[in-house]
Amino acid sequence: GDERLNYVGFSYGTYIGALYAEMYPENTRALVLDGAVQTERDVVSEAVEQTGGLQTSWEAFVAFCLDRAEPCPFTGTDSALREMEGILDDIDAEPLRVADRTLDRDRFLDLLRGALYTETLWYDTAGLLARLAEGERDDFVHDYLLGLLRRDGDETPGMEESAHLAVRCADHAAPTDVRDYQEGAIRATRLSPLFGGDEVWRKLPCAYWPETEIAPIGVTAPMAPPILVVGTLGDPATPYTWAREMADRLATATLLTYEGGGHTAYAKGHPCVNEAVDAYLLRGELPEEGTVCPTGS
Template structure:
């Protein structure tokens, strides 16, 4: 038998594999079954907003090859979930597929956890579908045995600036990163890791589109999901109807640049939060924007010297920084985050609000399995060119700390295992999707995870894309309670209406 490929000339890679002229993984039909047994449904709590959501969910699998270049090799049963459209037959428009980000976030579990906050018309018109990408959750998810290897060395660096990391400390951290990467290879093998990158997730997504019975794909990708959507537009333009790319990721720079630029996004998000605190928060500890970082450092120094003691342990500088960074992801949390800082600045560490907020925010969130972290590392390393000299990561951490002095260079240090990763199929450069229909890119001005500059860049890069801006903060904007954003995205998904270039919504919180 001979393997032939259909090439995308602009990118020089194969979107799908033909074996003797056939597409062997196409033509499947999902055998949908209820996601929950009657006993599980009886024991489940009602889901807020839609008590019947859980009972309507249907689960199944779609088979995809581990290596799209070897269709006769190993396979993965890719887990999928569907909430059927609730409208009459004449209103239905096929499937709307979601990827919720990560990489490493299981889409099936997200759908099982409760209703998606979408408009009634969207839920009436589309089967809402999600999936666990390869290597994630129920789609051959895995855990690298040494996924915790870098925690202790990174903790030792916690109170050091990147410029203070000596060669000896760097060797210790690099040794831990190598152990982490090696354990991943030992767990699932080099071939599996070589095929975890987004180009292969995109090939899987087109097989899923076909199995759903949709001639063209309707898709919403959040954060990392925007990378999937952008490459889908490049590789499968003829199979595309509507792509919403919310919280855009950059596609083409190396893994260190990726981490550095994310640190710049954290700083922009912090500045957006500071503006909110000064202008609208009921309680705020800041004198003005220019003094906010120094005043926060004073608060951090205070809890470092005198940690807040809770049942779960003490809350010191690091724990408070983690909490602040996480709060930047969701505007709903900003009022309480500002109140917390104000009361800590006033020395009210025994205040009922302070203790209650910290206990809720820092409560254990279930056992750590390491699977999401392992998939995150595998995809990030597969999707970028990876410098192999640890000194380049140290320099990147220094640049990141310069961009975001408050939160430092952790974004770069966490990617050091990529220096020891096996060879993978790297995401192609020059992606512009010239043949794709109109694409909607949504960017949030104060996004802490995917900088707004990336949304502008992706909208410029994709030939048919239009950028719509949410002028507030938080990570991603659609289906998050921002009515102005939801109206624009729904009009695009339902009717193909693209907003005028330069359109935006003001912050709503």
């Protein structure tokens, strides 16, 4: 029954919100677009860029670990990859057992990727890696990994991933030559030797996807009221460059930057971000262009 829409969209919700502002500017009051996605480039290019964002998040986590976590398994930023590979080699030699599941290297990296999504998990994630580096597989290791599995799990296994893939394939242009995906995976591995080309290979089904209506691109929403875009420098899922692109493209947008990590920033316990977004939603007061909220604030 509201006369105009007040909306907070996270991740893919940023595309929905931007498209609404383009189509129905007269029905729009306040839109917060946090963790911007991009649909302008093909699915391989998107996955390569996402891998770059994942690497940025990993580097932010390493810096956090070295500066603030105790214990931390790393001795320096230059040695962190080698030391992480040592942990993964141990998991290769003896996979982890968690409840009734076996975690090999690839599944463990998936859980690590998921842990990077939530900055408040970083301290305990550092403790997990420190224990594994020492060869410990104690109750903390078991219980923490079980918690990550539960956070990551679908009620129906594969359902969420299937829906995610369907949306990505439908929204993006997609090469049909497998060699394009192979080349993309090579580029992604150069960007992130730790996570490699997985993000690209996950999109390979798009090469065989049936033709669908082309999703709208180039959305600028020139008639919309002021819009607030929120971007996180260390976002592992939606790279900060995408937030900057969306803010530049939307005619009435202002960009608010969070310097920390994690996927999206609003309502994640960051007072600076929360206060700025709340002021916009409640009173229509935008932060000054170029406002940056430091890590943890």
